[in-house]
Amino acid sequence: MNKTVNPNELKPADDVGPLYAARKKVYPQSVSGTFRRIKWALMAFCLGVYYFLPFVRWNRGLGAPSQAVLIDLPNSRFYFFFIELWPQEVYYFTGLLIVAAVALFLMNSVGGRIWCGYLCPQTVWTDLFYAVERLIEGDRRERMKKDKSSDPLKLERISEIVLKHSIWLMIAWWTGGAWVLYFNDAPTLVKELVTFQGPMIAYIWIGILTASTYLLAGFMREQVCTYMCPWPRIQAALTDEWALNVTYRYDRGEKRTSVKKAAELRALGQQVGDCVDCYQCVAVCPTGIDIRNGPQMECIQCGLCIDACDNVMAKIGRPKRLIGYDNDINIHRRQEGKAPIYRIVRARTIVYSAIIAAVGGFMVYTLATRSLLDVNVLHDRNPVAVKLSDGSIRNAYTVRLLNKSGYDRAIAIDVEGPVNPTMHVVGVDSVTPDRPIIVIPRDSTSELRLLVTAPAENNPEKSIPVRFHVMDIGLGVAASATDNFVAP
Amino acid sequence: MTDHHSDIDSVSGKSTTGHEWDGIKELNTPLPRWWVITFYLTIVWAIGYWIVYPAWPLIASNTTGVFGYSSRADVAVELANLEKIRGDKMAALGAAPLADIEKDPALLALARAKGKTVFGDNCAPCHGSGGAGAKGYPNLNDDDWLWGGTLDQIMQTIQFGARSGHAKTHEGQMLAFGKDGVLKPDEIATVANYVRSLSGLSTRNGFDAAKGAKIFAENCVACHGDGGKGNQEMGAPNLTDKIWLYGSDEATLIETISQGRAGVMPAWEGRLDPATIKAMAVYVHSLGGGK
Numbered sequence: 001m002n003k004t005v006n007p008n009e010l011k012p013a014d015d016v017g018p019l020y021a022a023r024k025k026v027y028p029q030s031v032s033g034t035f036r037r038i039k040w041a042l043m044a045f046c047l048g049v050y051y052f053l054p055f056v057r058w059n060r061g062l063g064a065p066s067q068a069v070l071i072d073l074p075n076s077r078f079y080f081f082f083i084e085l086w087p088q089e090v091y092y093f094t095g096l097l098i099v100a101a102v103a104l105f106l107m108n109s110v111g112g113r114i115w116c117g118y119l120c121p122q123t124v125w126t127d128l129f130y131a132v133e134r135l136i137e138g139d140r141r142e143r144m145k146k147d148k149s150s151d152p153l154k155l156e157r158i159s160e161i162v163l164k165h166s167i168w169l170m171i172a173w174w175t176g177g178a179w180v181l182y183f184n185d186a187p188t189l190v191k192e193l194v195t196f197q198g199p200m201i202a203y204i205w206i207g208i209l210t211a212s213t214y215l216l217a218g219f220m221r222e223q224v225c226t227y228m229c230p231w232p233r234i235q236a237a238l239t240d241e242w243a244l245n246v247t248y249r250y251d252r253g254e255k256r257t258s259v260k261k262a263a264e265l266r267a268l269g270q271q272v273g274d275c276v277d278c279y280q281c282v283a284v285c286p287t288g289i290d291i292r293n294g295p296q297m298e299c300i301q302c303g304l305c306i307d308a309c310d311n312v313m314a315k316i317g318r319p320k321r322l323i324g325y326d327n328d329i330n331i332h333r334r335q336e337g338k339a340p341i342y343r344i345v346r347a348r349t350i351v352y353s354a355i356i357a358a359v360g361g362f363m364v365y366t367l368a369t370r371s372l373l374d375v376n377v378l379h380d381r382n383p384v385a386v387k388l389s390d391g392s393i394r395n396a397y398t399v400r401l402l403n404k405s406g407y408d409r410a411i412a413i414d415v416e417g418p419v420n421p422t423m424h425v426v427g428v429d430s431v432t433p434d435r436p437i438i439v440i441p442r443d444s445t446s447e448l449r450l451l452v453t454a455p456a457e458n459n460p461e462k463s464i465p466v467r468f469h470v471m472d473i474g475l476g477v478a479a480s481a482t483d484n485f486v487a488p
Numbered sequence: 489m490t491d492h493h494s495d496i497d498s499v500s501g502k503s504t505t506g507h508e509w510d511g512i513k514e515l516n517t518p519l520p521r522w523w524v525i526t527f528y529l530t531i532v533w534a535i536g537y538w539i540v541y542p543a544w545p546l547i548a549s550n551t552t553g554v555f556g557y558s559s560r561a562d563v564a565v566e567l568a569n570l571e572k573i574r575g576d577k578m579a580a581l582g583a584a585p586l587a588d589i590e591k592d593p594a595l596l597a598l599a600r601a602k603g604k605t606v607f608g609d610n611c612a613p614c615h616g617s618g619g620a621g622a623k624g625y626p627n628l629n630d631d632d633w634l635w636g637g638t639l640d641q642i643m644q645t646i647q648f649g650a651r652s653g654h655a656k657t658h659e660g661q662m663l664a665f666g667k668d669g670v671l672k673p674d675e676i677a678t679v680a681n682y683v684r685s686l687s688g689l690s691t692r693n694g695f696d697a698a699k700g701a702k703i704f705a706e707n708c709v710a711c712h713g714d715g716g717k718g719n720q721e722m723g724a725p726n727l728t729d730k731i732w733l734y735g736s737d738e739a740t741l742i743e744t745i746s747q748g749r750a751g752v753m754p755a756w757e758g759r760l761d762p763a764t765i766k767a768m769a770v771y772v773h774s775l776g777g778g779k
Binding site: 380381382383386387388389390391394396426427446447449451 | 590591593596597600616617618619620627629630631632726729730731774775776
């Protein structure tokens with residue numbers, strides 16, 4: 001493609017034209033087939049999860065939120081069914097992001113832009129908006145005709161437009177509404193919202209998401225994928241020669257000619273393609289491209305052109321999948337008379353799968369084994385150590401006990417170190433000397449000031465490690481932390 | 489730039505603006521209409537903003553806008569709200585008996601948080617930000633207290649101070665035995681060594697312990713007590729422990745005995761409100777548990 005060009009020899013026709021291209025409105029035609037069905041099913045699933053998940057209940061006991069999935073910002077808690085995450089555990093989200101990113105890479109190396117074509121919110125909502133548009137204004141030709149029509153707007157046309165935008169806005173509004181339900185108890189919030197008692201921030205977010213859904217899915221559509229989204233540009237670097245992409249099998253398609261002429265030529269034993277230049281693949285494309293031009297950045301690989309082409313092939317009695325999931329290697333192999341080979345297991349997919357398995361496995365392991373009781377110890381910095389009147393040395397610590405369980409816990413604290421230290425917790429009278437017992441309310445933390453004293457005869461000469469043990473005296477669940485005991 | 493006549497660009501088929509620089513012409517590509525409309529809307533918005541909100545600085549003031557909005561007034565309201573929220577809690581702290589505050593985790597946390605900030609503002613210059621003290625300024629983390637380390641005693645010291653001039657202040661003086669001519673230099677050296685011996689520190693060779701004990705009994709016992717155990721009523725330090733406010737070496741002791749000592753702790757009553765003083769007492773007590 002790249003060849004050196006002498007500017008003086010350029011003819012006007014060689015110029016690719018201005019850098020700015022006005023948008024050509026895309027009117028995708030409806031289509032039926034395997035991939036359309038897959039898309040409907042995935043759309044129903046994704047939207048169903050998004051819209052209804054906040055209403056799923058989960059019993060966590062009295063006083064705890066009973067919403068299955070809840071991001072409780074005021075109390076800094078994240079609830080996901082049986083999992084409850086605290087702010088210091090946000091690394092689970094890091095893990096989730098790593099898994100999500102590598103899963104995208106894996107999808108890409110196996111089947112191209114599966115995310116773009118089937119799962120991306122932009123695709124899902126745009127598809128939904130197209131469906132509404134088609135229902136009200138009719139299919140491709142009808143819409144094109146209506147848009148081109150220079151007649152003054154008739155009442156019928158105006159009502160169509162109003163109805164379309166109203167439904168779009170309702171979907172957009174519900175999209176924003178469902179979003180805020182993840183941040184508060186859904187039934188309560190719905191009640192508050194409809195009676196105009198809801199918090200201002202909820203209305204603001206509903207407004208933002210209504211506007212963005214309406215604009216992105218109703219008006220910007222494929223332009224989001226082409227101009228705003230970085231993914232089309234990144235995925236080009238992730239794909240390889242084995243990745244299955246929506247591909248026009250030009251070995252089967254060229255030369256293009258009419259059905260009749262093709263039959264004649266075939267009868268004469270001449271090479272002729274299956275493609276009849278019906279432009280159905282272009283008509284159904286939501287980004288308005290011609291897949292027969294080869295892989296393109298604008299192609300979101302939704303597979304609708306496969307359905308469109310299959311329908312035509314069935315009609316003209318030629319084998320299906322002139323457009324299908326394939327790669328260039330196989331096209332060349334077929335041209336050379338070899339059987340196509342599909343290689344899903346290869347170094348790239350193994351590495352991606354291994355990363356997903358490792359990160360996912362680690363997350364599941366840590367989640368399963370994480371303690372619902374935790375202790376953090378912070379040594380006083382000023383002063384680090386105090387000499388008492390009898391010559392003993394005392395260090396002070398700030399101890400934070402975390403009770404992540406759903407019930408109050410009675411916690412006993414022990415300190416253990418080579419200097420045989422004694423301990424006192426400010427504000428706590430110990431029943432057992434040197435083993436204070438504190439009740440930590442459920443799902444909360446308590447901060448304690450702990451004074452540890454080494455008797456004069458055991459004064460350490462330098463910093464020595466000490467260990468703090470905390471134990472639920474009822475259940476025996478324990479945690480510990482190590483810090484240093486410092487001599488002045 | 490040459491003449492100004494618009495023509496059609498042969499490559500793109502678009503009209504040019506007629507501007508030409510060194511043979512390069514500018515295509516006439518107007519801004520998108522939505523962009524221009526947005527631009528005009530921002531101008532309209534700015535004019536509205538200009539009228540509604542304070543905008544123009546005048547010589548001594550500024551235009552106030554039609555709603556009289558002021559961020560300063562907003563801050564004042566916010567501060568008042570904050571005071572209201574905290575006021576309740578501080579009132580609860582003020583009402584609680586001093587002895588019970590440490591037993592209530594919520595009140596203890598409040599008192600410690602409040603005490604820590606107030607300590608930083610008022611006490612840290614002398615006692616250090618962590619209350620570790622310095623020469624002449626007591627360490628508040630240890631268990632040695634000149635005027636007593638119980639909660640009540642700590643609160644009293646904060647309220648009225650020591651030698652502060654307040655009517656209820658702690659009084660007590662370390663006399664200047666040398667400067668005032670009560671003791672002679674050799675007697676001072678002897679009693680200094682004797683005091684060191686009280687807490688087990690080494691003494692100078694040839695030091696006459698009996699003479700030291702006699703001088704101590706005649707001059708020091710009245711305040712520091714028999715055996716030098718100190719007296720918190722008068723703020724007389726315990727001379728037998730390991731903690732020394734000014735230092736335990738011989739030279740320092742001689743200086744102390746010769747010149748006397750009279751450190752001043754200011755009274756905070758009137759400067760801090762009662763609930764804050766209470767929070768301070770609890771905070772200081774929790775530093776080392778007092779005694």
